[in-house]
Amino acid sequence: MLKTEMRNPDTVNIGKMSTYDILKTINAENNNVISAIEKAIPEIERACDAVAEVIKNDGRVFYIGAGTSGRLGVCDAAECPPTFGVSHDLFTGIIAGGKECMFNAAENAEDNPSIAVEDLKAKNLSKKDIVIGISASGSAAYVISGIEYAKRINAKTVSVTNNPETALGGKADINICADTGPEVITGSTRMKAGTSQKIILNMISTAAMVKCGYVYENLMINLKPTNKKLRNRMIGIVCEILNCEREEAERLLEENDWNIRKTAESRGTI
Numbered sequence: 001m002l003k004t005e006m007r008n009p010d011t012v013n014i015g016k017m018s019t020y021d022i023l024k025t026i027n028a029e030n031n032n033v034i035s036a037i038e039k040a041i042p043e044i045e046r047a048c049d050a051v052a053e054v055i056k057n058d059g060r061v062f063y064i065g066a067g068t069s070g071r072l073g074v075c076d077a078a079e080c081p082p083t084f085g086v087s088h089d090l091f092t093g094i095i096a097g098g099k100e101c102m103f104n105a106a107e108n109a110e111d112n113p114s115i116a117v118e119d120l121k122a123k124n125l126s127k128k129d130i131v132i133g134i135s136a137s138g139s140a141a142y143v144i145s146g147i148e149y150a151k152r153i154n155a156k157t158v159s160v161t162n163n164p165e166t167a168l169g170g171k172a173d174i175n176i177c178a179d180t181g182p183e184v185i186t187g188s189t190r191m192k193a194g195t196s197q198k199i200i201l202n203m204i205s206t207a208a209m210v211k212c213g214y215v216y217e218n219l220m221i222n223l224k225p226t227n228k229k230l231r232n233r234m235i236g237i238v239c240e241i242l243n244c245e246r247e248e249a250e251r252l253l254e255e256n257d258w259n260i261r262k263t264a265e266s267r268g269t270i
Helices: 019-056 067-084 106-110 113-122 141-152 166-169 194-210 230-244 245-253 260-264
Strands: 061-065 091-095 130-134 154-162 174-177
Touching: 019 061, 019 130, 019 154, 019 174, 019 194, 061 113, 061 154, 067 130, 067 141, 067 194, 091 113, 106 141, 113 141, 113 245, 130 141, 130 194, 141 154, 141 166, 141 245, 154 166, 154 194, 166 174, 194 230, 230 245, 230 260
Parallel strands: 061 091, 061 130, 130 154, 154 174
Antiparallel strands: none
C-alpha cells in the first residue's frame, strides 16, 4: 500500500482529542514535511537547474497535476509574474478538468490520460519546454500521460511525488520524492503531501528565478507598479539599493518609467 494511503497510528484517536491536542498533533506531523524535503534537496537542485536552463533558452515551465496537486501548480505559476516580473506564459499551471476544478473538485478527472495530452498540445508544448508533473500518490493517470507525452517530444520532465518508487517517478527525467508518510486523516493528501508540494514548487521557481537574474541580492527588482502597496514596495527597494530617501527614490522611479532595474542602472549600482 502507498504510504500516503496508510493509517497513521499516531492519529487513530484524533476524534477523541481536544481541539488543542488535535492542533498539536497536526503540527507535530507537519514537522515531518521539512525533514522529507531535506532528503529530497539533491533532486530539487537538479530540477531547479533544469528549469533555469530551459528559461535561459527561451523555453517555458508547465506544472501539471490533479486535485490539490494541480491547484498548487496553478497557484505557483500565477504567483511568478507579480513576484519576478515575468510574462504570464513563462510559468503555466494545468489542472485536470480545467479551471472549474480550481474551485470544485472533480476526482475522476485524474483518471483520463488522453485529456492531459490535449491540454499540453493546446499550449503548443515543445522540446524547449519543461513539464513538472505533481501527484502525491505518483499514480494519477492524467499526470503520467502528460509526462509521457512531454518525453515523446523531447521536452524535459520532472515529477513531484510523496511515495517512493511510483509509476510517475519512474517516467520523469528527474524524480523528486518527499516521503511525508501517512496523513493525519488517512489518505487526505491535501495535508502533509500538499504542504511539501507547495514548498518544493516555491523552491524550484524561486531558485530558478534567482539563477536567471530576476533577483538582485534578495530584492524583487522586476516588480510592476500595479497597486499602491507595490509602488510603496518599489520605493523601499530603490531606497535599499541606492541608500537614498523615499522622496528621491520615488522621483528616480518616475524618471525611469517605474523600472527598478533601470533606476539602479542609471546610478551605476547594478
